[in-house]
Amino acid sequence: MVNLTIDGQKVSVPQGTTIMQAAATVGIEIPRLCYLKGINEISACKVCVVEIQGQNRVVTACTTPVQEGLVVYTNSPKARSIRRTNVELILSQHDCMCATCVRSGNCSLQTLANDLGIYDIPYERDVVDTPWNQEFPLIRDSKKCIKCMRCVQICDKVQKLHIWDVQNTGSRTTVDVAGNVSIEDSDCSLCGQCITHCPVGALKERNDVPKIYDVLADTSKVTVVQVAPAVRTAWAEAFNLPPELATEGRMVAALKKIGFDYVFDTCYAADVTIMEEASELLEHLQKPQDHSWPMFTSCCPGWVSYVNKTHPYFVPNLSTTKSPQQIFGALAKSYFVQKKGLKPKEICSISIMP
Template identity: 60%
Template structure:
């Protein structure tokens, strides 16, 4: 243990602790911009500088370790003056149009500048000019980039994709796409983790809020919206609601206030996905010689983009089942339209998703099987729906609880846990057990696939047959798993992959809390909802049963294959 003094406080911490962490443990916050624990500890921004007694030169707190008997000043006149000058220099190379920035009010640079009392910038403004395809789902604004390197490190160290790179030196330093490629050609998975780890507004999703407001105002459009499972855990974060206040019923009420015509829960088609994907797995398992192994889940478009670009020979391993989002779109413009007695041509199908890659997925030309344009017309991230709530001046804490629209509002715990890593696997195994044995297992039987470990594996026995499964979240973990499969180091029957660490709960379209990872706490909410749900098996959802009885006939039927399955080989990536 090391004893030191920080701002006149006696502090004792383990040897090897950084000054930044030691100060935090003592309740002293040292401002910083570029720092991400264990990922980006390079002291690039020079905002976390502190003064060490007896030393003329200021030092960075994020990557300097404590020493026995040292005395540190985190806010001395010398520190304040230098920190202010450093931030002013950063601002001189930054587009400070905060009023039109999606991160205004939730920007680390903005907060630090305000806290330092910076009201003008004494240096010539040299913000980099912006050149980017604004139609791509991921937008980078070079004029806002502060060269903190977080996007590079998260993409390299966590997602193992190497999309971003730094070039130039001095004031010409810039961050861009590796090898000077266009982003469309860079094999980006669109996971959005670079967005959620950017401290400013240099990275964001394509903003589709304007298109959504136009559709809501169009009397010839019937807006039908679906809400993804993980959104219910996070939508209140961006508008200041406590978790207890941010109920699903209040979100439904907010959407009705905005003017959406019909509001449904994506868990309906999460259950439908389980019926199709679970049946497909059993069909493959019982005819092993006809297929490549293992079978991969296919509901995460970030993962689909990854496997298509990195391991194209393994695309055949993907389930042919569409994602719940796309199944809902196809069902909306066929079965739901018929049940509601409305013309499919008038339907504007919208998804609220915790994901940036879903914006790409809905635009894939092949995903238009209902025959009335794209099956899903527009995707909004959780952040975008929060912006819409604020734009409509909706006071969320005054909203009353409202239910989803009838008929397709029923959900199961199995569908809800789709939003957490391991949830798809667990839900599929619950129903696979039933499809094989005609009886339900204990719904907690498959909980070994839960948790935030980047790569989990388990063996489950169903009627004497061992099923080897694995779950990975985060594409760096995914690459390790796939390489182990290719090298015959492991053998699995069924593998679930989510591109984002922690699954959709930690998705790239979720509200941003700088330096705080929220996937675990959001995932716990989903598992809590499952535990208290009246229905915990996808095959017991009465809406699903009715859909097959009245429309689809049975899982893997000809109609199911046409509407609910896709050939991923035909998807085009560079759009």
């Protein structure tokens, strides 16, 4: 075990532990932006700097291993001053329109700037805006990118798709789609991991809510909404409702109050998916020599996209059955309109999905 002192507290941790990890064992949280344990430990943001007694230079807590007898100060005037300067430099290349940002109120950079009391940026602003297809489901806003590399590392090390990469050098360094291709031509399967791990609003989902309000206001449209199991399980978390109040009935009532005409559960379409896939499997078993084995499910569009883009030789193994979401949309436009005496063009089928 290695013994050291952090902010006056005695700490004993195994050899190889970083200062950041050691501090966490005694409840000391060192600020960071780029750090992801085991994924992104490259000290790109330089926000986690700490002062070590007897050393002239500050060190990054996320990459510096502990040593016997170290005396560490995580919030000394020197460490705090350098941390503040580093955050100010990051902000000088960041679009600070927080009020219209999807991450407002849930942004690591915003929180850090407030904690450090940064209300003015003393450096010249240099915010780069590069074009992006705003109709693509994944939106990248280059004006907000802080070059933390989280998206690069999560895509490379966890998803193994290698969609993002570092572009340019020096002060012009940024992150963009790898291989000098557009996001549409990349192997992106729209898993959303890069969005989840972006600490700011540089990556986000396309917002379709305004389109929904337009449809709800159109009296010529009948709105049919399907809700995925994951959504009805977690929908009330945003409202801080306890589990006993987060009932399906209340969710349906809320959707009706918003203006949706019919509310359905995607579980029904999932049952249809299983029946269709099982039926297809039975057909394959009758003539096994005519088909590729094993037969893979096709219930997730992201999975189908992934296979098509990265493992095309497995495409013949995929079931031809649509996903539950797509099956429900087809049923809404066919079976449901017959039951209700409507025309398919009068129906707007809307999906609330994770």
